[in-house]
Amino acid sequence: MSTRRNKLKSKNAKKLEKSIPPADQAMRKSSSDESMAVSSSLNTSIPRTPITSRTPVSSRMAMLEDGDEELELNLLGDQERREARQGLEREEEDDLAEHAKRPVSSKDKRAMVLLCVLYLIQGVPLGLALGSVPFLLKDHLSYSQLATFALSSYPYSLKLLWSPIVDSIFSPYIGRRKSWIIPMQLTVGSVMLYISLNVQRLMDNPENHINELTFVFTSLVLISATQDIAVDGWALTLLSHENLSYASTCQTIGLNTGYFASFTVFLAFNSVEFSEKWGVPHLTLSGYLRFWSVVCYLVTFWLLFFKKEDKEPASEADLSIRGVYKTIWAICKLKHIQSLIVVHFFGKLGFAANEAATSLKMVEKGFKREELAIAVLIDFPFQIIGGYLAASWSRGDRPLRPWIWAFWPRLGFGLMATFIVYYFPTPPISTGFFVFLIIHTVLSSFSSTVQFVGISAFHTRISDPLIGGTYMTLLNTFTNLGGTWPKWFILKGVDSFSVATCKVAEAGTELAVKATECVSEHGQATCREIGGTCVTETDGYYIISAACFIFGIVFLVAYIIPTAKKLQELPPLAWRVKLS
Missing domain, CATH: 1.20.1250.20 (MFS general substrate transporter like domains)
Structure with a gap:
């Protein structure tokens, strides 16, 4: 750590000593000593957080001191805290610039x-x-x-x-x-x-x-x-x-x-x-x-x-396999983590129907697979740009702010996708409509990227440096599960709420044969083989999409926003686990 940063930390420490009563200083020293005695038996298996149980003890103690530094900054006044943070960020940028000048070795x-x-x-x-x-x-x-x-x-x-x-x-x-x-x-x-x-x-x-x-x-x-x-x-x-x-x-x-x-x-x-x-x-x-x-x-x-x-x-x-599993359980028992788990598990349900079924519905309506491929390829560079911008927005004291804001456009684009499927034109589609689909894909993906980067920045901020790898892996697991577990229920629900009829004209009389399988291409082909026509009376996709959208709005306003605001205000020490 550079000399200027040491001076800044010393200055912050002096301000802190003046603002904390002697009894609290003694208690804080005791708490710090307990934290310094914490050890970890974890092994890191994720590259995003290069802090592992194999990190030298001296480096890990330095990381712990940085956590105490966060506590010191939280105890300073608002103006002093902003000045201190700006100074620390400038030092970090200088360190990064110094590393960037070094050439990458051939190894x-x-x-x-x-x-x-x-x-x-x-x-x-x-x-x-x-x-x-x-x-x-x-x-x-x-x-x-x-x-x-x-x-x-x-x-x-x-x-x-x-x-x-x-x-x-x-x-x-x-x-x-x-x-x-x-x-x-x-x-x-x-x-x-x-x-x-x-x-x-x-x-x-x-x-x-x-x-x-x-x-x-x-x-x-x-x-x-x-x-x-x-x-x-x-x-x-x-x-x-x-x-x-x-x-x-x-x-x-x-x-x-x-x-x-x-x-x-x-x-x-x-x-x-x-x-x-x-x-x-x-x-x-x-x-x-x-x-x-x-x-x-x-x-x-x-x-x-x-x-x-x-x-x-x-x-x-x-x-120690047992030690790692015990640590995972200790993390899960934290009240703040449990609130975050609820957010992760149900937060993506609002746009789950859009992500699981919309593309399949568009292909069913006549959108060609190669046209979909072109739209996704065009979207790829915009994802990179969105990731860079989101990383800048997620810096500072409120990394969850862009993540919360991005919920609204992401829900809106999911609702728009439902209307796109409903009003999808008969192929071949026009160039103007194809351009509109690309713009919708890019903007929807941009809001998703902002959320991904924002929540990743928050995970990085709250993860215990001593067990950073396992902590990050655990949080990312809950994030991934939030987008994975609804998929089976969404696709199953589309069929369950769909009502399709195969109408067959025979000897001047029209026979209606109810066939849920008529919603698939195979079912429609079977219906055609017997000389019938598939008529979808109720498409479960729209019912599932509406249910997800309504739940997403209610859950966002009633739980996600107030919970996220509380979680990002907590000091880093509130997210630490104490291991024997």
Whole structure:
């Protein structure tokens, strides 16, 4: 820490001593001594917060002093606190600028390339399971069957449950992280190879193989999530300390590249119309899976024989699985955390129908998959810009303020999406309407990005520095679950509230056959085979969308806003856990 910062802290400390009675000073000193005695048995497995149980004790004590510094600033007057914070922020910016001037070593550059490749391999199955495959299945399955397939996305939101095991059990001969990365990548490659060899059977009649499809893609996501835990932990030792911040950059580049390659890019090249229009080869799902299967095998082979993993200094405390789970439970028992969990679990329900079903409904209305892919590709650079702006807005004493504000446009764009589906024009759509859809997609995604960055900034602020990795992973798990768990209920509800009738004209008499399956393309085709016409009397999508929107407004006003304002006013010490 620089000399100027030390002077500033000394100045703040003197002001504080004058403003606190002697009895309170003694009590504060005792509390500080207790905090200094706290120890942690945690091992970090996430790159966004490079503070781990492997951090030297001296550094961890310095981090704890920074937490006390926050308490000192909170006890100063408003004007003094603002001046002190501005001084500290200037010092932090100077430190960052000093680090930025240093050239990145060739070792770190090679490590960043390796991390991007490993995260890329994770993004490929995620893009398939969460993106492109549901769109391919939409032509054959009902929303209830799609809800069953949506269960394949759950493991990635639950990886905290087995991350302590991945961090603690390994072979010293192979390496702490390679012990998991190598078998997981081999398994990912093998599962993708299996799917590629059976894709014709599975995708031609998916209604008869929905359980097998769900199982293989759930396995694929589960294995990728396990690999992600190991890669996150390896990132902390692959990169030098001064370049550790690049770990999250590598994760963003790798995961997003793999996800978009398997989602938007694949959907475009998989379309026969797109291939004929632009004169590019038609890409089949079988060929795409075989290509990435070979990539997985090649990268794993290189890791096994050509990449040596540096040994990490591990203590018994680092490897205590029981200790990590006890810490997770201790965090969950905090009253503030419980309030935050309620916010996370139900906060995204207001726009859950829009995120789970709107794109599928638009494809059902005639919106081509390649047009959807183009819209998402155009939106991608705007997400990066939105992330940068949101990071600036989330600085200061109220990081949740942009997160709260973004709720309103995000709910509004979700309502607008419902009207877009209702008034969707008969294909082919005009250029003007397509531009309108792109603008809507960009603005809706921007509000989502602002919320993501805002809540991430708040998580970073409140996480206990001594156990930062596990703390952040726990909070991010609840955030991800809030967007994942409603999906099954949303898609199931669309079918449950839909009323469709297959009307068949026979010998001058019109027969009405009630058929819930008539809401899917497969059901409509069956109705046509018997000479009938599907008529949807009630579309459950609009009922579910209205219910989610109303709940989102009420929950935002009645609970989220007052709770968020209280949570962001709490001092950092209120979020700390005391471990034995």
